[in-house]
Amino acid sequence: MVMKKLINSVDAIVTDTLRGVAAAHPSLRVDFENRVIYRRNAPHQGKVGLVSGGGAGHEPLHGGFVGYGMLDAACPGEVFTSPVPDQMIEASKGVDGGAGVLHIVKNYTGDVLNFEMAAELCADEGIEVASVLVNDDVAVQDSLYTAGRRGTGATLFVEKIAGALAETGAPLAEVARLAQEVNERSRSFGVALSAGTVPAAGKPTFDLSDTEIELGIGIHGEPGRTRTTHREAREIARLAMDAVNDDVPLSGDTLVLLNGMGGTPLLELYIMYGEVAAYLEEKGARAVRCLVGNYVTSLDMQGFSVSVCRLTDELTRLWDAPVETPGLRWAADRPHG
Amino acid sequence: MVMKKLINSVDAIVTDTLRGVAAAHPSLRVDFENRVIYRRNAPHQGKVGLVSGGGAGHEPLHGGFVGYGMLDAACPGEVFTSPVPDQMIEASKGVDGGAGVLHIVKNYTGDVLNFEMAAELCADEGIEVASVLVNDDVAVQDSLYTAGRRGTGATLFVEKIAGALAETGAPLAEVARLAQEVNERSRSFGVALSAGTVPAAGKPTFDLSDTEIELGIGIHGEPGRTRTTHREAREIARLAMDAVNDDVPLSGDTLVLLNGMGGTPLLELYIMYGEVAAYLEEKGARAVRCLVGNYVTSLDMQGFSVSVCRLTDELTRLWDAPVETPGLRWAADRPHG
Structure with missing residues (x-):
């Protein structure tokens, strides 16, 4: 191995990162098989569940924002690669406490397609899902991986503020509306x-x-x-x-x-x-x-x-x-x- | 300017950093003239005051650890350069609530000499000062800037744990003893x-x-x-x-x-x-x-x-x-x- 990174192998990056996250944070529960990071006690009955995810390499986003008052679960993909719909479905099931699930999606084509597919399959299984698309980056209209504006730093604002509202027991439509408002502002x-x-x-x-x-x-x-x-x-x-x-x-x-x-x-x-x-x-x-x-x-x-x-x-x-x-x-x- | 750093000029690095710290953290008070970062409400009567400091370039150490349960003040030097005794004296005066002041010093020759001089001058002005020397790095005995072992990551442990004890109203000798114990362990x-x-x-x-x-x-x-x-x-x-x-x-x-x-x-x-x-x-x-x-x-x-x-x-x-x-x-x- 000549490239100087603190890794065991390129193939093991996500698995080894999850292992470190699990060891470091007893407040989280890591599903290694499905690659989902949950709040330890998820799902929370009656609370809207918040799920986000995206390629690895943006840490602490998203796994580092799982916990009280923010996300209920996060799905990491490979480095700079969208997670797959199966991860998102598993995460949505795992956080659904009967009040539905909000998907927080950064606007990249892969993430958008996979979260859309996951939302449809969740609906088939009777889980109510709403989605918010984050597209805060004013730099460019359309780019290498995106139609429209990219989703970047405001994702943290959306996760924090929608997460706080969800803790109050607000219904899914209201949490989704607020998440959208944060993105727009x-x-x-x-x-x-x-x-x-x-x-x-x-x-x-x-x-x-x-x-x-x-x-x-x-x-x-x-x-x-x-x-x-x-x-x-x-x-x-x-x-x-x-x-x-x-x-x-x-x-x-x-x-x-x-x-x-x-x-x-x-x-x-x-x-x-x-x-x-x-x-x-x-x-x-x-x-x-x-x-x-x-x-x-x-x-x-x-x-x-x-x-x-x-x-x-x-x-x-x-x-x-x-x-x-x-x-x-x-x-x-x-x-x- | 060709070197790619996010700075205005080499000479303005510490001043500009302090300006950003002051703007970002209303819980802190920055003395720009003397280059000291204080807890907003320092000094706290009856509490041992904790002061640390060292060259800039190690952030969040030390300025980022000023606040409830940790340091009362920090003195930044220029990048990788010890602060001067005047800064340390000013900081010690500013945090002395009558219970004395603990200097937490990383073991680098410049820091050690300057904190020693400051402690003597504080004593002349009637401020009781105790010091703890942090020397946790097992890598080398003596090095470019150090006689003995260098002080590195354990500085955070000492600042947090001694800071917590100081909040309980423990006397200076006890806070100093515990700080020493944390370093030794x-x-x-x-x-x-x-x-x-x-x-x-x-x-x-x-x-x-x-x-x-x-x-x-x-x-x-x-x-x-x-x-x-x-x-x-x-x-x-x-x-x-x-x-x-x-x-x-x-x-x-x-x-x-x-x-x-x-x-x-x-x-x-x-x-x-x-x-x-x-x-x-x-x-x-x-x-x-x-x-x-x-x-x-x-x-x-x-x-x-x-x-x-x-x-x-x-x-x-x-x-x-x-x-x-x-x-x-x-x-x-x-x-x-």
């Missing part, structure tokens, strides 16, 4: 300084010179909008935020995810967050809630994405509701000061 | 697949070929024990854990930090954690608590470190106590299932 844009390396390929997905960056990059190394010369953090933040603001003018209270793509130090993410917060203020908007860190990654890609959700009182309240997952956790009555 | 070992790039240098700290890894690497790119050929995750885990186990035989209940060095995907860290948990089981030990992720980093270095603390009932209870910081948070009564 959210926009994202990503910038790459270098590509990630897919283990099966063994080399970076694309090449950028020492002076180039790629604007509007997706989470699989698919092409963005354009390449440009590297520049100061402040200017890069402006390029990204202008793209968001051109799509929907920013105002009022916002929730911001300043997301690392996997290979960028937290120090640089904080520098970018400072620039983004200043940009918002300049536009008369405010970042009243935020996350800074690696949440929706692309293997070891260097770069960041910024996602902004224009908040309402309801969304803020549900964002603040307690959550307990490996990747995101806080308590309602958290001590402060 | 902890061991770490790191492995690099590639070096990080210090912004002021503009190129990787060292070069590894496509087939080499470095065993026993520190958190500044300083040399480790040896270089060897890259191999499967299982074998690399064994090399790291053998080094720990040779130093102090592993048994009983342990707390494990499977730490990313900054540029390694979470997916690979979970694979490594699965191997480490299996190794412990083979030795008759158990990982009863763990963290998997980027906690004590080295800019964008690819690789991992593993830290193991042999738990006691007291240490387990204090580890489980609530904590609310940007980088580590959980509640006592967290919902489960």
